[in-house]
Amino acid sequence: MTPHLHRHRADAPEPGPGSEAVPGPGVRAELHGRALRLTVHLADGEQYHHRPVYSEIVHRAHRAGLAGASVFRGMEGFGRTARAIHTTRLLDLADNLPLLVVIIDTPERIQAFLPELREVSPHSLVTVEEVGLVPPADPAAPSPSPRRNR
Template sequence: MRLHGSAMRLTILIGEDAHYKQRPLYSEIVRRAHDQGMAGASVFRGMEGFGASSLIHTDRILSLSDDLPIAIVIVDNEERINEFVAQLDELVTEGLVIMDRVEVYRYVGRPPWAAG
């Protein structure tokens, strides 16, 4: 079965070295999103990027960086995303937060014969 509807996507861009109380910041954000019952969250590690510092961080062996870009993507309805964004003021000291409206197609309840 396919469910379709509008949602909000929250993307938080930070450096891999960002921490909150001895824990990786991306891990703390995902934990809080889970505790708050958000619909879903994923963390993506970038291969290369730069931010406000204009320093290029890369995973290429000749210029290996410890602080690669991280993107945390959370999807839920607008009200829940707005409530969650308020927590980011406490957590994020350097980074970028992006919110955009998205159309979501969610596939649920596949019949057993359709499993791969």
């Protein structure tokens, strides 16, 4: 049996008697095996219709029913158009810090999301990598006993 990673089990409807839960629009199904990691490289000052681009991407990914999205803020960095290295250490250069939006889902769902991503952020650097998913520990499995140092 292939172990599964879950997507927001609380979002999935409970199956009725004699029926199986089938993921539909907005329902996050099990994610297992191989997946794609979509990474969008941004600067924190980028806007889309007066809203941060990273926030718009995360909200659209959620509405599309993708497995999950996270935003990571960099401490220091520069991009292809930067004249200086932006850093949190100097107040003058603390704007436009690097951001990464990371989304993991099936290849089909990631590919389907790309046009929507390009609408929000047409010029950002986007990478897509295949990833293997590590299943969670079986809750029924006994935990290993602690070793004692002798």
